Amino acid sequence: MAIPATTISAYAPCTFRHELKHQVNHAEARVLSARLALLFGRDAHAGPDGTYRITSLYFDTPYDEALRQKIEGIDRREKFRLRYYGGAPSFVKLEKKIKQGGLCSKRSARLTLSEARRIIEGDTAFLIESDDPLKVELYSKMRGKLLAPRIATVYDREAYTYAPGNCRITIDRNLRRATPEHFLDAAFSLPVNDGIVVVEVKYDAFLPDIVRMAVQIPNRRHAAYSKYAVCRKFG
Template identity: 60%
Template sequence: MTINRPPLRFRHEYKHLISPSEDAVLSGRLGRLFPRDSHAGPSGTYRVCSLYFDTPDDRALRQKLNGTDNREKFRIRYYGDSADFFRLEKKIKKNTLCAKRSASLTEEEVQMILEGRHDFLLESPNGLLVEFYSKLKGQLLTPRTVVSYEREAFVYPPGNVRVTLDRHIRRGLSPERFLFPQSREIPADPGHTILEVKYDAFLPDIVRMAVQVPGRAAGAYSKYAACRRCD
């Protein structure tokens, strides 16, 4: 069996923690300059829900908190309020650059993973699913927490730019409830919005100027770490 493993494409990624008033200004400005993500609903936003995995000694969390240059984490994600399309994602960071691998999963396959039935992953021609199996077995990865938020996203083709405003970050009470979008959640970082700017080789000046927030420097914010504080 041939294993499919496409080459990685590393991108720049910067995050800023901003206030509600700064969020309102940026949302209006970005909406006048750039088209919104095609997945957005009538309100211009959509819901993102992710299930994060970690080792028994919280390797991914510790590496993030310690600022480790080379690190990775795995998550399963779906969008909107209907859990009918899932992706396994591996997020990779090397120095200041980020990359991501992804593979589609069915609801039945996600349920099998939640139940600890992983053998089907080893039979996949997708290299990421096979790697995930090896990490589940070798590093004892397990579901650790559910993270959800509302996202407003803007795109700009030159530079392959994507700007997002992530609001209302919440933590699910149980990883086992990941497949139930209406499950009860608790706020993880109330009163803040996360501005993220992602691009390939260059950031066009029009975007650089549009996302300027006086007095705000790029930070190392992690939604996963913010939600783990609530454990």
């Protein structure tokens, strides 16, 4: 089947945001969590304990292009993933994450659970019939670059927001991994146990001083961390 001339030009312009990551231990994360709770509002989607679960299924080529680009620090790179929140999703998001020069942007499209299952099973013909350019792009790259589901990541997120600068601070714990066929049933996930808690700070044009000071941990600097790359070490 011919692929229509849907290209990146069919998209609206990207909106890029700053993204800083810090790796801390569990004790440091507890201190940081208590501090953030006093200063900022919690994410509205959090459960009673202030967290929610995120499950993502990452795609890569047979030559691990996305993984290699991350490890080699390529300036401009992209990753495709399916993602849902909580334990019993009613829908799944298709996302394309773009990183360029330390900035990040994300495009997304909604999928039904049935559509997500079809993609995982390699039944992608329906994507070409979509009027959403992201779905067509995924089809194109699954056909042209043999992009395919590789591994699922599962973790618990604690999130805070601050309106000035459109800031979002997240603390991600308990990283687990799962095979693609278990993406929609993360009860089959296995712990990674790398002992790392990931703190992310995302903001638009400026980072307010109150946020900058709140996330400071002695002797810790921002550093790259990829949940996908870490989980790929185990499968």
